[in-house]
Amino acid sequence: MPLPIVDYKFCPQCGKPLLSVDFSGQHRPHCPDCSFVFWGNFSLGVGGVVWHEGKVLLVQRAHNPGKGNWTIPGGYVEQDEQIAVAITREIREETGIHAKPLSVIALRDRPGEKHDAYIVFLLEYLGGTLQGEPEEVSDLGFFTLEECENLPIAQLSLSVIKASRTLLIPTSPGFLPQTGVKMIGGDQAILYQISKEPE
Structure with missing residues (x-):
């Protein structure tokens, strides 16, 4: 919220x-x-693209804005939470699915009365049982790209789903977490940088 x-x-x-x-x-x-x-005023949200057996994970929104629309799962980042932790938590809470972040693949920037940034991850499916969070999700499932195109789906979600298909290769390009970079913020600070392989 x-x-x-x-x-x-x-x-x-x-x-x-x-x-x-x-x-x-x-x-x-x-x-x-x-x-x-x-x-x-700023807000930071995250969304996740999770493919499993040729299908992508979607949720149907149970409330406005966008009630009834299908989207990739996601939500807001807590003040003391890393973005990679936030997206795995949001996916698990909304869908019951466990997933591991692979790369940052998109950023939506929406300035306004509140400046709203939304970071999209490509994640690896790890397991779990589909179980929606009733307050957030009215339905959920895994869908082929063709099925996605025939749903009332948010255009941002459809766009990142289509783009993510080209990233499903062993050496996915993208913004990957880097190690060994000393930054202000200690262990909480993580640098995401374009790279072919995680360091």
């Missing part, structure tokens, strides 16, 4: 009234006491 859009009037850290201050040409709420800056 996405968080509501917040319009800060008072500092969420110290409670003092916020002032509008220019940061590189953009006015932003700023606290003169503790230096808090409100940088904007």
Whole structure:
């Protein structure tokens, strides 16, 4: 469930009234006491393409937006969660299927009142039993590409499904997690980079 859009009037850290201050040409709420800056409203979602025996995993949305439409499974990333962990959790919760991320294959960028980014993974099917989460999913299953094209399916889902078919080869290109790259954030920070093979 996405968080509501917040319009800060008072500092969420110290409670003092916020002032509008220019940061590189953009006015932003700023606290003169503790230096808090409100940088904007953002949400991060993930979706997953899981193929099994020539069919792809889809869920039918049980609520709006898009109630009744078929989509790849996915959801929102928690604040303290890596995106690869989020997509495996979302797929397991929504469908009962266990899967392993192979590569980032798409990014939808949607600026607006809330800047919404959606990262799509290609995942390897590991097992499990199809079982939908009733609050999220009204139906689910594995479908051939031809069957997908005849469903009321979200165009983003259909597009990434079609694109993912060319990636189902032993050395799939894509944005793969890299190891041995030291970054700020310690063990929680992961770099996804174009590569033919995971390092």
